[in-house]
Amino acid sequence: MRVALVYPPTCDPTAPYLALPTLTGFLRANGVEVLPVDANVEAFDALLDPTALGQLRDRLELRLAELDGKRALSHSDQLEYASLVRSRADAHAVPDGIAQAKATFRDEVAFHDPEAYGCAVATVEAALRVVSATHYPLHLDFTAYRTPFGLTTMEEVELASRPGADPFDDYVMQTLIPRLREAKVDVVGLSVCFPGQLQPAYAFALKIKRELPGVHVTCGGPGITQMLIRLAGKRLARALGPFDSACVFEGEHTLLALVRALEEKRPLRECANVVVRDKLMGARWLAGHGMEDLKALPPPDFDGLPLATYFAPHLVIPYDPTRGCYWGKCTFCHYGLAEVGTAAYREREVRAIAGHLRELSEKYKTRYFYFSQDSVAPKTLIKLSQAIIDAGLDIRWATDLKPEKYLTKERAETLRRAGAVACALGVESGSDRVLKLIDKGAPLAVVSSVVDHLSEAGIAAEAMCFTDFPTESGEEALETLDFLGDRREKIAVYIVGEFGLTHGSLVAQTPSKFGIRETWELEGDHLGLGLFFAASAPWKTDVERAKVNEELEELSKGWALRTYPWAGAVSTAHTILYYERGGSNVFRDLATRDDRSQIFSASGIAPGPTNVSVQPLKVPLRFDARAASRAEARDGAIWATLVNDQRRVGRAPYDELAAQQPNLLPRRQAQLPRRNESDAARATSLPGAKSSKPRGRRPSHASNATRT
DSSP states (O other), X not given: OEEEEEOOSSSOSSSOOSHHHHHHHHHHHTTOEEEEEOHHHHHHHHHSSHHHXXXXXXXXXXXXXXXXXXXXXXXXXXXXXXXXXXXXXXXXXXXXXHHHHHHHHHOHHHHTOHHHHHHHHHHHHHHHHHHHHHTTTOEEXXXXXXXXXXXXXXXXXXXXXXXXXXXXXXXXXXXXXXXXXXXXXXEEEEEOOSGGGHHHHHHHHHHHHHHOTTSEEEEESHHHHHHHTTOOHHHHHHHHTTOSOEEOSSOHHHXXXXXXXXXXXXXXXXXXXXXXXXXXXXXXXXOOOOOOOGGGSOOOOOTTSOTTTSSSSSOEEEEOSEESBSSOOOTTOOXXXXXXXXXXXXXXXXXXXXXXXXXXXXHHTOOEEEEEEEEEOHHHHHHHHHHHHHHTOOOEXXXXXXXXXXXXXXXXXXXXXXXEEEEEEXXXXXXXXXXXXHTOSOOHHHHHHHHHHHHHTTOEEEXXXXXXXXXXXXXXXXXXXXXXXXXXXXXXXXXXXXXXXXXXXXXXXXXXXXXXXXXXXXXXXXXOOOOEEEESSOSSOHHHHHHHHHHHHHHGGGSOOOOTXXXXXXXXXXXXXXXXXXXXXXXXXXXXXXXXXXXXXXXXXXXXXXXXXXXXXXXXXXXXXXXXXXXXXXXHHHHHIIIIIIOBOSHHHHHHHHTTSOOBOOHHHHHSOOSSOOHHHXXXXXXXXXXXXXXXXOOTTTOOOOOO
């Protein structure tokens, strides 16, 4: 059997992800021929191209002219119109700047020039806005791929997979499928690790099955596992969609068993953890052991991946010294391949880890690593560091770490001598009461001492925090910001996210213990990806929330922060490389530069490419784009009604509410005096749309960001 393993968009294109290399190494060790395809970086490299972006510029102008020629714009038209106008200047600028932007990321000198780097980031971000606008209503970046109704039903999945709606269609049809056909593969496995990969994976599978009907198409990974294990019967069968099967939980032995069964023409229903269709039940899977013996697994194998294509000047290799979380108690967390919480903790042997790191460093000619796991035990990390020192390995690495009292000043120094440049710490909150609710296991005094020890050793201490954990008050949210501000000289970078309820978290299992009155899914959400909740009592007032946002904006001025996956974000390849060159203080130092405003904005993204001028438009637009953009607030009210009041999702209920929103008339017509209450005049009035903010989160198909 020839097996192709495909990693679909949308993910970080700056470094390979661990899923394909671990499966590739295991299958090859067992005699299986593997073709690994990092379709994420390949597809983005093709999409972020002068010719491709030039075509999108022309497409934007054609669609904008079509909308601008209408007698009036409906609610949906206004949303699209505002998006197109907002991205119009970007669309004309990025085709001339995108090649230089990608070259900057791959060039050692330009990459470390803050101004050149900032311009490259701004250009790529602008290009992604253009891709989104020209595939309305898509929002696409390196963490998310979402549309209003995407992933609610398989019909919506298929609609979003059409050539005009799918920005990766050309790559799949012109590059990926011909490669699979030429390689004569028998099995294609798509690795779905994050929610942002779900729709692209379904689209890939639909097209592969259509063009290569004899190929067995399967899928696996945390993103697909967490969805499928909550479904059963006909609902599970629908969720399989175009896939012939799915592998749930950890995939090494499961995928190998599937391949062997296909070779020997045995029923797949005999394979543990393989989801297959069933005539009576719809779909089913035979439960089996879902966790691998990490000590028995080979190292990841990166051979065959496009290692020179990643958007970085040096290859940063992910490696898994451990799997699962040694703590495994945090009540907010549902991460990885587990039904609830996190997977059980396992380790490789320390001597084997050191050997693997040496082999990988020599084979792929890099000294940069990211130890990719849920959370490594500090004692094991110290043992590994000593093994690295004893072996004389000259490497640089970063990892995620739970703050523990065990991490003394002397042990932090051991980490530094072993090549540690950064440790991302699960700080979570600056309130001891909230930390107890989270069951973090370490009071603030311990967290603070670990930050001090790492910083004093020259290791970047990155803080991962979030607000709005159930029952957190406004004052407690501000305590988190105070914690960061008080350690301004010790914390290298930070992130402050917002709590989101996930199905497999302990909070979702026992919501009443956390001040949550009820939770619900939406009618019409066939895949069950959205989970919503109502608090027993308000946790914060609107004034308190505004105060938190204001303080967070002020706090950010002390660091040159950026969004994932750029330098200045937590746990990214680019950030690691910047630490290695500029030291652990590099992002605080950049924040003090006189030209900071030209490199970083408060949000961490420059306003747009600065090296391309856009010619003024000769023909003014007939509609007021600012007036069209007001439809976005009304759209938020529609979703609040659907989620909180009607508790359903779908085109029909959405269209019913959208039809009640005002049309937008052209500028001149809108300014004409109204002599009577005609239909056109009524169209310019604003009906009593709800102005209250949504009380719950929007559906995961509308907002599928994950905390990484």
